[in-house]
Structure formats: C-alpha cells, structure tokens
Amino acid sequence: MASKGPEDEHPSVTLFRQYLRIRTVQPKPDYGAAVAFLEERAHQLSLSCQKVEVAPGFVVTVLTWPGTNPALSSILLNSHTDVVPVFKEHWSHDPFEAFKDSDGYIYGRGTQDMKCVSIQYLEAVRRLKVEGRSFPRTIHMTFVPDEEVGGHRGMELFVQRPEFQALRAGFALDEGLANPTDAFSVFYSERSVWWVRVTSTGKPGHGSRFIEDTAAEKLHKVVSTILAFREKERQRLQSNPHLKEGAVTSVNLTKLEGGVAYNVVPATMSAGFDFRVAPDVDLKAFEEQLHAWCQAAGEGVTFEFVQKWTKPRVTPTDDSDPWWAAFSQVFKDMNLTLEAEIFPATTDSRYLRAMGVPALGFSPMNHTPVLLHDHDERLHEAVFLRGIDIYAHLLPALASVPTLPSDN
Ligand SMILES: CSCC[C@H](NC=O)C(=O)O
Ligand SMILES: [Zn+2]
Numbered sequence: 040m041a042s043k044g045p046e047d048e049h050p051s052v053t054l055f056r057q058y059l060r061i062r063t064v065q066p067k068p069d070y071g072a073a074v075a076f077l078e079e080r081a082h083q084l085s086l087s088c089q090k091v092e093v094a095p096g097f098v099v100t101v102l103t104w105p106g107t108n109p110a111l112s113s114i115l116l117n118s119h120t121d122v123v124p125v126f127k128e129h130w131s132h133d134p135f136e137a138f139k140d141s142d143g144y145i146y147g148r149g150t151q152d153m154k155c156v157s158i159q160y161l162e163a164v165r166r167l168k169v170e171g172r173s174f175p176r177t178i179h180m181t182f183v184p185d186e187e188v189g190g191h192r193g194m195e196l197f198v199q200r201p202e203f204q205a206l207r208a209g210f211a212l213d214e215g216l217a218n219p220t221d222a223f224s225v226f227y228s229e230r231s232v233w234w235v236r237v238t239s240t241g242k243p244g245h246g247s248r249f250i251e252d253t254a255a256e257k258l259h260k261v262v263s264t265i266l267a268f269r270e271k272e273r274q275r276l277q278s279n280p281h282l283k284e285g286a287v288t289s290v291n292l293t294k295l296e297g298g299v300a301y302n303v304v305p306a307t308m309s310a311g312f313d314f315r316v317a318p319d320v321d322l323k324a325f326e327e328q329l330h331a332w333c334q335a336a337g338e339g340v341t342f343e344f345v346q347k348w349t350k351p352r353v354t355p356t357d358d359s360d361p362w363w364a365a366f367s368q369v370f371k372d373m374n375l376t377l378e379a380e381i382f383p384a385t386t387d388s389r390y391l392r393a394m395g396v397p398a399l400g401f402s403p404m405n406h407t408p409v410l411l412h413d414h415d416e417r418l419h420e421a422v423f424l425r426g427i428d429i430y431a432h433l434l435p436a437l438a439s440v441p442t443l444p445s446d447n
C-alpha cells in the first residue's frame with residue numbers, strides 16, 4: 040500500500056502524530072507542552088477544561104462533556120500523558136518524530152502506551168459532537184501525569200481531592216494492552232505490585248578466608264528460595280492453558296547491591312525483587328511467607344517494601360453488571376471478539392478501583408504485537424482509526440446506562 044501524503048492523511052492520524060512528538064518522556068517529561076496541547080483540544084471541541092495541580096508542576100487535565108441528566112454518575116475516560124524512556128540506538132526511526140512508513144505503521148514512544156488512547160477518546164467525542172449526539176451521563180476525560188513511575192504524583196493524589204469527588208465517576212476506562220490476534224483484550228483487575236528489598240547482614244573479613252555466617256551466603260539462600268517460587272508459578276502458568284499471565288504471581292530479581300572490594304567480605308548485601316501478586320492471593324499470608332523465607336536464611340536477614348499495593352479489586356464481568364453489559368454488548372454488536380483478563384502489570388486503574396469506581400483497562404489494538412516499553416513501539420494507522428470507531432460506539436452505550444441504585 041502506498042503511503043498517503045500528509046495532505047490526504049486522516050486528520051485524526053495527523054493529530055495523533057502531533058501528540059506523539061511532545062516529549063513527555065520520563066524522567067523529565069515536558070508536561071507543560073502536553074497540557075497546552077490538551078487545552079487547545081478542549082477549545083477546539085468546545086469542552087470545559089479544568090487543571091488540577093496535584094503536586095507542584097504535576098497537573099491533571101480534565102475535559103468535560105456534560106450529560107443531559109446531571110443527577111447520574113459520570114463516565115471517566117482516563118489516560119496518562121507520560122511515556123517511558125527509549126534506547127534510541129535500537130530504534131529504526133526517531134521515537135519522537137512519529138514517523139509513518141509506507142505501510143501505514145506509525146513508530147513512536149507512546150504509540151501503544153498510551154497516547155493512542157488519549158487521541159482516540161478526543162476524536163470519538165469530536166465525532167459524536169459533530170453528529171449532534173448527546174447522552175444522559177457526563178463524560179470526563181482525565182489526562183494524568185506520572186503513571187509510568189507509579190502515579191504517586193498523579194492519579195494517587197488526584198483521587199484524594201475534592202475535584203475528583205466532584206466528577207462523580209460511576210465507571211472508568213483506562214489503558215489495556217495490544218493483542219496480536221483478531222481479538223481485543225480487556226482487563227478487569229490487575230496484579231498487586233510489591234517491590235521488595237531484602238537486606239542480609241553478616242560477618243565481614245578478609246576475602247581469602249572461610250568466614251562463617253556471611254551476608255552473601257544468606258542472601259543467596261533467599262534469592263534461591265524466591266527464584267524457586269518463581270519457577271513454580273511459571274510452571275503453573277505453562278501447564279494450564281486456561282491460565283493467563285495475570286492469573287499467577289510473577290517475580291523477578293531486578294537488583295543486587297553490595298560489596299566494596301574484591302578482597303573484603305561485605306557486612307551487608309541486598310537484593311531487589313519485583314513481585315506482581317495475583318488478585319486471588321491472600322496478601323497477609325503472602326507477606327508472612329516472605330518473613331519466613333528471610334528467617335529461614337539465617338540471622339540478620341530482613342526486608343522492606345519499596346512499593347506495596349494492598350487493595351486489589353476486581354471489576355465485575357458478568358452480564359448482570361450494567362457497565363459490563365453495556366461495554367460487552369458493543370463488541371457483540373460490532374462482531375468483535377473480547378478476551379477478559381487480569382492486567383499483568385500496574386496501571387492507574389488500581390487507584391480508581393480502590394475508590395470504588397469500577398474500571399476496565401482497554402486499548403483498542405487487535406492484530407498488533409505488544410510493544411509497550413519496547414524498541415520500535417508502533418501502531419498501524421488503520422488499527423488506530425478503527426479504535427476511534429469502537430469508542431464512538433462505546434461512549435454512547437456507557438453514557439446511556441440507565442439510572443442505577445448507586446446513582447442516588
Ligand atoms: C508501581 S510503579 C510502576 C508502574 C508501571 N506501570 C506501567 O508500566 C509498572 O511497572 O507496572
Ligand atoms: Zn501505560
């Protein structure tokens with residue numbers, strides 16, 4: 040297929056590519072430019088735009104399309120504005136140029152995670168407004184900073200504020216993942232992130248001696264135990280075709296620290312682990328297990344949490360739930376396949392669900408390899424445009440869910 044020149048490119052694709060060029064890349068995202076871009080979109084769409092500074096320099100931008108029945112709770116469409124860093128030398132094209140190849144693939148950091156979704160929300164709303172449609176429920180689009188580093192200066196603070204309460208969110212959409220097959224993935228829960236630092240202390244001394252009770256020996260025991268647990272979970276996932284990645288607990292050894300010189304046995308060493316705990320795990324029992332593993336390694340082995348999520352929640356996916364019924368019916372009507380899963384990593388949905396707002400993670404990308412955080416992150420323009428169609432069906436369905444007991 041020959042590439043369309045910029046003159047006949049779909050305007051939604053052009054807008055997407057403009058947004059991709061804004062360097063909201065961690066660790067120093069240009070949030071000012073993103074907020075200015077969103078304010079301009081609000082102006083173009085005749086939507087109100089509220090800026091909530093949740094921490095100095097960290098703004099949540101809220102664009103609102105009022106519904107016809109303000110008594111009803113609202114639909115919240117969330118996306119984060121930041122993107123993860125790149126290894127530029129591994130990219131085929133500049134990751135912040137939004138290069139489109141002759142087949143229609145758009146390359147860029149954020150093409151999948153999740154600048155596509157931000158623009159799809161905006162363009163679906165634009166289309167529905169142009170068509171003169173209106174719906175009972177208000178639609179809020181929230182654009183939040185700092186998701187990629189945990190949301191601690193983004194959604195985590197925003198949900199605690201009166202401005203969030205004032206949105207009266209009844210249901211939310213947030214990010215999901217691409218799916219390489221014909222199906223679309225949707226995420227109704229996520230694993231709890233636990234970043235654990237195990238510190239081992241022991242006897243120091245000269246590197247030539249058989250010193251008893253060293254920090255390294257004991258740390259090695261803990262590392263072995265945890266990696267054995269990892270293998271057990273890996274096998275459990277591999278041997279059961281019904282289980283998807285998010286249904287088991289994963290762990291990786293991601294940091295090792297300690298030592299000062301080759302001939303000095305260090306008195307302390309530490310190991311860092313990234314646990315993603317499945318939502319059906321008893322978290323109290325799991326923490327006790329961590330204690331037991333450390334204790335079994337010997338005296339002076341302790342652990343601390345660097346991240347610890349303790350409020351896993353599951354959004355209903357049975358047809359008796361009005362939100363799920365409305366969401367899934369759209370896919371039936373459009374003859375599209377949905378696969379419901381637990382998100383394997385962490386998103387801002389956890390903060391929304393913990394506030395009692397049911398949330399689904401959905402990024403409309405089928406026939407697309409999962410390339411978030413990867414080199415050559417890309418999305419085909421046709422898949423991107425199809426996503427706008429899908430939201431243009433989803434938003435009317437969700438914003439027309441009849442009055443619920445929770446609305447009163
Ligand atoms: C807990 S902070 C990290 C959040 C991050 N989210 C997306 O990749 C993740 O590692 O899942
Ligand atoms: Zn993301």
Ligand SMILES: [Zn+2]
Nearest residue numbers: 123152187411
């Ligand atoms: Zn991400």
